[in-house]
Amino acid sequence: MRSQRQLRVGEEIKHAISSVLMKGDLPLPLEFRNVPITVSEVRISPDLKNASIFVIPLGGKNLNEIVNAMNDHKGFFRFALGKAVSLKFVPEIKFLPDTSFDEANKIEQILMSPEVARDLK
Numbered sequence: 001m002r003s004q005r006q007l008r009v010g011e012e013i014k015h016a017i018s019s020v021l022m023k024g025d026l027p028l029p030l031e032f033r034n035v036p037i038t039v040s041e042v043r044i045s046p047d048l049k050n051a052s053i054f055v056i057p058l059g060g061k062n063l064n065e066i067v068n069a070m071n072d073h074k075g076f077f078r079f080a081l082g083k084a085v086s087l088k089f090v091p092e093i094k095f096l097p098d099t100s101f102d103e104a105n106k107i108e109q110i111l112m113s114p115e116v117a118r119d120l121k
Helices: 004-023 063-072 074-084 100-111 114-120
Strands: 037-044 050-057 092-097
Touching: 004 037, 004 050, 004 074, 050 063, 063 074, 063 092, 074 092
Parallel strands: 050 092
Antiparallel strands: 037 050
């Protein structure tokens, strides 16, 4: 269970990283610079020193490549985060792929399968 402080700081970081992504001045490879990226969730440690940022590009294409490129340039994002939020310490950040949409789609396909429909009758 995350504390209210963790949730609040996580949301603040989410908005700050989202605004950096919207500005578009990213040090990413050229093929990823114009890809819209969504920050779906930020999970922060209880001591507020580590943040896991879950991202997904529009359409979900090149997910792992984009996440790796963002992790390669996390110093840029951390610097921008330090300017955007007022925290005692700027947390270490790690970008992770958001696979929740894939999981939801998988569950939906299972629920729509003929075997499950047969069991519901």
